[in-house]
Each structure stands twice: as C-alpha cells, then as structure tokens.
Amino acid sequence: MGGLRINGLRISGLRKAVRRGYRRAVDLSHPARSPLGSAVVNCVVYRDGVRQEDCADAEEALRRVRKSGEGFVWIGLHEPDQQEIAGLAALFALHPLAVEDAVHAHQRPKMQRYDDTLFAVLKTVRYVEHEQLTETSEVVDTGELMAFVGPDFVITVRHGGHGSLGPLREALEHDPEQLAKGPAVVLHAMVDHLVEDYLCVTDAVQNDIDSVETTVFSEFSGRGDAGRIYQLKRELLELRRAVAPLDRPLHRLGTEPMPAVPAEVRPYFRDVADNLTRTTDQIASYEALLDSILQAHLAQVTVAxxxxxxxxxxxxxxxxxxxxxxxxxxxxxxxxxxxxxxxxxxxxxxxxxxxxxxxxxxxxxxxxx
Structure with a gap:
C-alpha cells in the first residue's frame, strides 16, 4: 500500500508537471504572452531607478510593475515587423496609427499624444568619414528611433545600423536618482543624446564647408567645385529635416502639462530645446554660407x-x-x-x-x- 501511495504521488506529480507544461505552452502561444521575438534587444524592469532583472515575458514584467505600483518596464526593439510588435501593442494598449508608424520607417520627426501614452519619432544622425569631399560623397547618414512612453513603460524602436541605446541605458543606470523619476527620463535622455549627436555632426560638416570655401577662393579653384557645394547643400538639407521638426514638440514638452511627463522633468526638456535651437541656427548659418560660396563660385566662373x-x-x-x-x-x-x-x-x-x-x-x- 505504501508503495502504491508513493507511485500514486509520483504519478500525480508527473500529471501536475505535464499540466504546468501545457499551460505554459498555451500561454506562450497567446499573442499577449509572446510579444518578445527576434527583434527584442532588451526587456528590463526598473524600480526606484535600479535595474531589477531581465524579463523574457513582457506581460509578467508589466504585471510585477503594476502589482507593486512602482517602477517601469523598458523594452528595446530593433526593426520589428508587424507580427512581432502586435503582442506588445495589445499588451500596452498602443494606438494602431502609432504602431504602424513604428513598423514602417521613414517617418517625419514628431511627437504625438494618445490618451496617457506619448509617441515620439526621432531621427538619428551620423557623420560619414571621407578622405576627400566629392560630388557624390555621403556626409550625413540618418536612421530612426521611435519611443512609446506611458506611465509605467517605455518601448523604444530603432531603425538603421547606428543609434544604439546600449551606452545610454548604462549611463542612466549609473544615475538611479534620475532614472527613478520615471519613463519620461528615458525619453529626455534619448532626445538629449540625439541633440548632442546633431551638434557633433554639424561641427564635422563645418570642416567640409571650410575646405570647400578655401578651394573656391584659391587661385587653383576648379569648375567642379559647384558639384561639391551642391552635395553639401543636399546633406545639410537632410540634417535640417532631422533637426528642425523637433523644435516645437520639445518646447511643448518643456512647458505644457503632459500625462507621461512629470513636472520635475520639464526643465530638462527646456534645456534640450535650447540646444536644439542652437543646432538649428547653426545649420541655417551653414546653408547661408554655402549659398554665398556658391554665388562667389558662379561669379568666378563668369569672370573667367x-x-x-x-x-x-x-x-x-x-x-x-x-x-x-x-x-x-x-x-x-x-x-x-x-x-x-x-x-x-x-x-x-x-x-x-x-x-x-x-x-x-x-x-x-x-x-x-
């Protein structure tokens, strides 16, 4: 009888294990329980600004955050498709229009509010190194970075081969006091990091402008300089398209009340908006300088x-x-x-x-x- 009892317990335990495995398989097949696919770079829970643990299940991570009433979830995606982001959209109640923009790249920089969720589209920029500027040289390379910011979650979507958020995440984790202010801090850190990149790229472009200016006004100036000037103007136009549209949204984040942005975080957005304005003014001055250089070059050609x-x-x-x-x-x-x-x-x-x-x-x- 004791042996049967033991066997019965073993059989019962085996049945429970089978049922647990079946329930786990059913849960993973549910779209709300399997949002994490190959596009997921990271899924982390933060509480009081401190990293808790990496999560393999977004629903479980969100449940822990909402159960405790503290912290937020940060999920990073890289070029997801519609199927990969569908589970997250259902879990976090993301607006379909914002989800569509996040899947399909080549969006204009913008910030839109959907109830208590803020959706931001940002442009990442990178200066392309080159030995000599030619008529076909690529100077500015752009990518895209989207962010869904809610009361207790941040979902970042990156398109392109640059603009990784790994260093940014590490920098925020070294400042738990700032990170404890909520998901809006992540958005601010992203925008601040991108604006710094804009400044670095504009400074690098200035070297190309100085080089072209020196060549145009030298006695050995060639008539192929017009092509290089036009190429720089095209690259500056691409840079301006990435920078200029963010001016008004950043000022709104720094001055107007937003559900996803606490009052103590608004001054940080105002500071970033000032830096963005400086970058925009610098790009405008470069465009005016290139116009003057082009006119001078055309005048030189006419004189010749x-x-x-x-x-x-x-x-x-x-x-x-x-x-x-x-x-x-x-x-x-x-x-x-x-x-x-x-x-x-x-x-x-x-x-x-x-x-x-x-x-x-x-x-x-x-x-x-």
Whole structure:
C-alpha cells in the first residue's frame, strides 16, 4: 500500500508537471504572452531607478510593475515587423496609427499624444568619414528611433545600423536618482543624446564647408567645385529635416502639462530645446554660407568666361588686320596700286606685322591679353 501511495504521488506529480507544461505552452502561444521575438534587444524592469532583472515575458514584467505600483518596464526593439510588435501593442494598449508608424520607417520627426501614452519619432544622425569631399560623397547618414512612453513603460524602436541605446541605458543606470523619476527620463535622455549627436555632426560638416570655401577662393579653384557645394547643400538639407521638426514638440514638452511627463522633468526638456535651437541656427548659418560660396563660385566662373571672351576677341582683332590686307590684295583687278612694285610684297608683310604688333601691345596695355 505504501508503495502504491508513493507511485500514486509520483504519478500525480508527473500529471501536475505535464499540466504546468501545457499551460505554459498555451500561454506562450497567446499573442499577449509572446510579444518578445527576434527583434527584442532588451526587456528590463526598473524600480526606484535600479535595474531589477531581465524579463523574457513582457506581460509578467508589466504585471510585477503594476502589482507593486512602482517602477517601469523598458523594452528595446530593433526593426520589428508587424507580427512581432502586435503582442506588445495589445499588451500596452498602443494606438494602431502609432504602431504602424513604428513598423514602417521613414517617418517625419514628431511627437504625438494618445490618451496617457506619448509617441515620439526621432531621427538619428551620423557623420560619414571621407578622405576627400566629392560630388557624390555621403556626409550625413540618418536612421530612426521611435519611443512609446506611458506611465509605467517605455518601448523604444530603432531603425538603421547606428543609434544604439546600449551606452545610454548604462549611463542612466549609473544615475538611479534620475532614472527613478520615471519613463519620461528615458525619453529626455534619448532626445538629449540625439541633440548632442546633431551638434557633433554639424561641427564635422563645418570642416567640409571650410575646405570647400578655401578651394573656391584659391587661385587653383576648379569648375567642379559647384558639384561639391551642391552635395553639401543636399546633406545639410537632410540634417535640417532631422533637426528642425523637433523644435516645437520639445518646447511643448518643456512647458505644457503632459500625462507621461512629470513636472520635475520639464526643465530638462527646456534645456534640450535650447540646444536644439542652437543646432538649428547653426545649420541655417551653414546653408547661408554655402549659398554665398556658391554665388562667389558662379561669379568666378563668369569672370573667367569674360576673361576668355576678351582674349578670344583680342586675338580675333589681331588676326583681322592681315586677313583684311590679304583679302584686298587677293582681288583680281588689273589696275591696283603697288601690284607690280618690286618691294610691294615685303612692304605689305611689314605693314601687317607692324599693325598686329601695335594692336597686340594695345590689348596687353588694357589687360585684355
């Protein structure tokens, strides 16, 4: 009887284990319990600004946060597809329009509010190193970074090969007092980091502008400089498209009440907005400088063309004299002065040479030759 009891307990324990495994399999097949796929970079719970543990299940992580009433969940994604983000959208009640923008890249930088969730689209920029600027050189490379910010969660979506948030996450984890202020701190850190990148890229672009400016105003300037100037203008335009649209949203985050942004975090957004304004002004000054350089280059080309035309005109005038004399003495008339004169031929040659010399000297004196 004891043996049967033991066997029965073993059988009962086996049945319980099978049932637990079945329930776990059913839970993982549910879209709300399997949002984490290959696109997930990280899923971490933070409480009081301190990293708690990595999570393999977003629903479990969110349940722990909401059960304790403290902390938030930070989930990082890299280029997810519609299927991979569908579970997270259902779990965190994300707006369908925002989810669609997060899946499909090439969005305009913006910040939109959906109930108590803030959706932000940001542009990441990177300066492309090159030995020499050409007409086809890529100077600025852009990517995209989206963020869903709620009362107790942050979901970041990154598109592109740069703009990793790993260093940013580590920097925030070294400042738990700041991180304890909530998910809005993560958004501020992202925007602040991107604005610093904007400043670094604009400083690097200035070196290219200085190089082009030096070349244009040197005596060895070539006519291919216009292509390089236009290329820089195109790259600056791409940079401005990434920077300028964020000006108004950042000012709103720093001045207007938002459910996802506590009052103590707003001054940080105002500070970032000031740096962004400085970057925008710097880009505008670069564009104005490139316009001036382009106009100066076109003026130089016009002057060079006028110089060429003056030289051609001067040589044409010099050649016109012997052409006229040869044309006159090439006419078939019987009675022409000096036609049968012994010294007529050398006298005509001497006349043409003297006339050409006098005209050439006159053009040289006037700066045409």
């Amino acid at each position: 063309q006028n110089e060429d035309m003056r030289k051609i005109t001067a040589w044409a005038a010099i050649v016109a004299v012997p052409t006229m004399v040869c044309g006159i003495y090439g006419m078939n008339f019987d009675h022409m002065p000096e036609l049968h004169w012994t010294y007529g031929y050398p006298a005509v040659l001497l006349l043409m040479a003297a006339s050409c010399f006098a005209i050439h000297r006159g053009f040289r004196r006037n700066g045409w030759l």
